[in-house]
Amino acid sequence: MQVELVAPDRYVWSGPATMVVAKTSEGDLGVLPGHAPLLAVLVNGRVEIRPVDGEPVVVAVLGGFLSVADDKVSLLAEAAELAEEISVAEAEQALREAEGQGDADAAARARARLSVAGGR
Structure with a gap:
């Protein structure tokens, strides 16, 4: 299946893949070739x-959307960072600041970045 992951500022990744696993508002979702058409909120x-x-x-x-149709998976992200692009120190600092300010949304974003980067 063909997969495209894009964010407003760039193409993050594109190519043929055997599987995609994403976190959606309905829970974790795995997509394999031949998957039924689907639209989900990331x-x-x-x-x-x-x-x-x-x-x-x-x-x-x-955040964003995931669409599956005709063996093509499109992930349209509000923001996206490859694991190797994430600075654990910066993400930890962002988490401390968000928690200190009581900003639950910013804290959730920092936790997501840390989990991907291998932080706490």
Whole structure:
């Protein structure tokens, strides 16, 4: 199946894949080739794409939509960062600041980034 993950500022990843796992408002969702058409709301969390060739692609996605149709998966993220792009120190600092200010949304985004980057 063909997979595209895009954010407003860039194409994050595109190519053939054997599986996509994403966190949606209804829970974790796994998509395999031949999946029925679907539209889902992405929530802050991990998206894992398993390319046909190579290592899994792990991304922190902060909101958006996932669409499945005709063996094509489109992930339209409000914001997205590849795991290797995330600074654990910066994400931890953002979490401390968000918690200190009582900003639950910012704290949830920081936790999502930390979980993908391998932080606490």
